[in-house]
Amino acid sequence: MNCSKIEELLSPYIDGELSRDEIIRVERHILECKNCEELLKDxxxxxxxxRGIExxxxxxxxxxxxIGYARPRNYFLRIIFSTSLLTGLGALLVLTLGHQPYIAEEKPKEYYIMKEERTPYMEILYETEGDYILTNYEGGSL
Amino acid sequence: MKLEIELIYKQYVDYIYGFIYGMVQNKAVAEDLLQDTFVKVMKSDIDKIENMKAWLITVARNTVYDHWRREKRKLNLMPFIRRKRRDIDLKLDIERGIEKLSPKLKEVIILREINQLNYKEIADILDVEIGTVKSRLNRARKELRDSLEG
Incomplete structure (x- = not known):
């Protein structure tokens, strides 16, 4: 059998995917052919x-x-979840407004969304000014 | 649903993440793609899946290919961007070799060596003949040998 046909069998040979006859053919050839033996070792x-890559x-x-993404699918649970969330947010808003005096002189702050491009090919790029709000990839604040 | 996803996560996370990491070789990107994969899993009707392991790899594979398509578009738009030097230096020779392989050769070597699938399983996932898996693995190993020697 010539080398090119044996070469085709070398990967399946080391992966244990050859039949008994094919194994014998490869092993006989390897005994006589230095090139194929080298290739097999490589x-x-x-x-x-x-396999050793960590x-x-x-x-x-x-x-x-x-795990957090997997929200309950049950419609009833969803209503309870949304209602509690809205009630909580409402209460928080009332408490915050009730305790913070209105400051007429204060200049409103400007916020810019900072986007982070993270790919294997790119440097991390930040292009913004002013105060930062960290965002996740969907644009929501963290 | 939450319980199912938690079970799938616990059972298959190493398997899926191993494949994704092997394909992209960057922890941050691999984690993003793992997340994208699970979002797709959650949107699917998993009760109808017969071979969960093969299906999960298919979803992960599509996610990786989508990512590469997006990256290619970015590279076309911004040809000046380059890889971080630190990332390159920390890689082993074999990892750099795998990185240079074409996607088709890369995925067979990852599925075989990292996921430790047999030829039939790889052929089913990639929807190709077993003979194609054999020849791609041979080509992948030859190219890796050349890149290690060079």
């Missing part, structure tokens, strides 16, 4: 190196975010 080394764990923040 493939095995590459396999080990790729995959980091996703952060706890992402886990919380993902």
């Amino acid at each position: 493939f095995q080394l590459i396999k080990e190196k790729v 995959i980091p764990q996703p952060s706890l923040r992402i886990k919380k975010k993902i």
Whole structure:
């Protein structure tokens, strides 16, 4: 059997995807052919190196975010959830307005949304002036 | 639903994240894409899924390809942008080699070595013949060998 046909079998050979007959064919050829033997060794080394790549764990923040997305689907629970949220926000608004004196002289602050472009190809770019509001990727404030 | 997503997360997060990280090789981007993948999962009718493992990888794969398409558009618009030096320096030779592979070769090597799927499973996910998986793996390994030597 010629080298090009054996080369095609080298990946399946190291991955344990060959039949018994094919394994015997590869091993016989390897005994006689230095080039294919070298290629096989290189493939095995590459396999080990790729398997050795350290995959980091996703952060706890992402886990919380993902689990947090799964809101209750039940319509009744949604109403309760929305009602409680609106009531809470309303109460907070009343309390805030009730305790803060109105300052007529104060110049209103201007806020700019700061967008962060984070890709493997880019520097992190910030182009803004004034006070910052940190945003998530959907544009909501954090 | 929340319980189902939590269970899917606990059971498959390493598997999905391993694939995404292997494909993009950047922790921040991989986390964003993991999040996007799970948003898609939540919007789907998961009760009808027969092979959850294969389906999740397909969703993650589509998410990665969508990301690359967006990046390509950005690169076309802003050709001056470049990768952070620190990211390049911290990578192992083999990671740099994988990064240079075409998406088709990259995904077979990741599915085989990181996700440890067999040829039949890879063929099913990529919707190709087993022979195609064999030849792509051979080409991927040859290109990795060349990049390590060079």
